Amino acid sequence: MSPWASVEVRDAVGSTNAELLADPRPWHVLTTDHQVAGRGRLARSWQTPAGMAVALSATVPVPPARTADVGWLPLLTGLAVRDALTALAGPGRAGDVVLKWPNDVLVRTDADRKVCGVLCELAPASSLAVLGMGINVHQGRAELPVETATSLALCGIDVGREEVVLAVLQALAHRHSQWASPSRMPTLVEDYRQACTTLGRRVAITLPTGAVQSGEAVRVDDAGRIVIRTLGRELTHAAGDVVHATLTG
Template identity: 40%
Template sequence: MTPRDASDSPRDRWSDLGRPPLSSTALRRGLVRADGLWRQVDVVQRTGSTNSDLVARAAAGEAGEGAVLVAEEQTAARGRLDRQWTAPARSGLFFSVLLNPADVPVTRWGWLPLLTGVAVATGLSRAAGVDTALKWPNDLLVTVGDEERKAGGILAERAGNDGIVVGVGINVTLRADELPVPRAGSLALAGAVSTDRDPLLRSVLRSLEDWYGRWRAAGGDPAASGLQETYAAGCATLGRMVRAELPGDRSLVGEAVAVDGEGRLVLATEAGVQEPVGAGDIVHLRPA
């Protein structure tokens, strides 16, 4: 599917006054600087997946580090484990960024999704006034009433030998009757003081630029950059009993006690051993 650039097109711009469109021109004006990370910001009306599109653009030499692709609606968005992500047009922030951390050892690139989570949570706290927690490895949680719900997710994919595309999906104005599953949430349902997507996106991208710069300056060292400590402080998974559903139909139950230097979740099991989990689905078994 070829994405249609409609960020500044009059077609259907005001079809939903409660969900006004984003403008690529305004976003470029606010984000692109000669000395900054963000070099190219494009908004398209509808596409399958911004991650897939940006990976393809990078492969074709049409995008470099600092490219940002935003979609008002995605029809084939993917989360981890190839789960589908669907939401009404303009109800959230659906975007991908292209990064090229060539000066950071590849062994530390696994921190990029966690770094993005910290950046998103920080940016939303500032611009939306919503306390966003992180569920390892890549879910964004908000509180609706007294219930913890998923309001967003992050997916990182390789783009060639030296690039990483990081995709972010955040439910912003999704109403209760629009939730894909009862356990989902949105910034609006969590009582956000603002659901204007333009300042929200700017805040998130500026926060991402800041954290990415710190991490790269430290050579990708999560401790020296402050990333490991900050992630742990905002991670709702730590201190909880969880079940890790692992590749090969294995599962592991234990208390999540730490995130190690490789970004893995460390579980203390009933057998008295600490086992790091680098990939898998995490289920919170009880509140902290």
């Protein structure tokens, strides 16, 4: 049974995350045809072209016993989007959609370009979190904001936005239920590690301080942090912007 209590669709909003943070209700979903003031990680902003992409935010419970693991919410959101897009891509394309730590969704068959970004925020003074995402669906190359972006259409995944919303909500409910149950967390963690193409690569990570660190991404730990090996040391980071270099080995 689906846990989603309500799914609201609007023609246009500033930011779906901001709307839900202003009125946090558990299991409430907001999606829009046109997001004009979207927000991303590291204070990035963008517009969602009208009718071309999915801008969606969902409010989920954070049980008191799981507050120590809230760092996994952004990662499980990216994983859920990857699950949904893999299912929509169809047989034979299971490895096409992958993750870049922490939650960028990339498509291998289009040069590892990014098809989805994620922003998760805790609702103030409540036990709720807002999980937000923007998924490029119908855009052509000229309609995308940067050369490193792609869309489902450009990757040969011919689906409507309604199909994307339904698939994502189903996958998101599943991954949240795993996260909410400590006994099921090991499966979630292992599934994330298997989907994360950052591991085993040389990377450069820009930290929140602005410092840049290069090294090999050796693992994602049980807290969802990236572990970088550099100059014989292993350093752990909970946040940062990763750029992939070439595969090791």
